[in-house]
Amino acid sequence: MSRGLPAALWLLALLLPAGASAQLDAEQAWIRNLPPAVPVRAGYVVITNPTSQPITIVAAASPAFARVEFHRSVERDGKMQMLAVDSVTIEPGARLAFEPGGLHLMLIEPRSTLKPGDLVELELRLDNGHVLQLEMAVQR
Numbered sequence: 572m573s574r575g576l577p578a579a580l581w582l583l584a585l586l587l588p589a590g591a592s593a594q595l596d597a598e599q600a601w602i603r604n605l606p607p608a609v610p611v612r613a614g615y616v617v618i619t620n621p622t623s624q625p626i627t628i629v630a631a632a633s634p635a636f637a638r639v640e641f642h643r644s645v646e647r648d649g650k651m652q653m654l655a656v657d658s659v660t661i662e663p664g665a666r667l668a669f670e671p672g673g674l675h676l677m678l679i680e681p682r683s684t685l686k687p688g689d690l691v692e693l694e695l696r697l698d699n700g701h702v703l704q705l706e707m708a709v710q711r
């Protein structure tokens with residue numbers, strides 16, 4: 572995951588008041604529940620960019636997982652594979668879905684056992700210094 576932003580910028584992002592426009596809207600955020608023995612979960616969310624500028628999501632993190640990556644599922648030689656993606660850009664006015672079979676959040680190494688109905692915090696760090704905070708619902 573990129574560590575490209577200087578510490579001062581991260582600090583600035585942390586100091587922005589909650590509710591300051593993150594400039595992206597997120598809805599339908601959920602995580603597919605899996606048996607505890609499986610070390611990863613896939614997370615999905617629909618993001619829209621109502622601004623007139625492209626916005627790039629440069630990193631993601633959750634207190635419930637050791638790390639979070641962006642993955643894309645692709646079919647190669649008849650097999651489904653997942654490719655890691657460094658960042659995700661949403662164009663002005665566009666809607667981008669992290670969804671089953673395509674782009675998804677790969678939530679790696681849960682720190683505790685999750686069950687349907689749990690809410691998991693997720694932070695999406697944007698290239699403009701804002702942090703979009705959301706809650707993902709664990710579902711069957």
Ligand SMILES: [Cu+2]
Pocket residue numbers: 642643653675676677
């Ligand atoms: Cu994946």
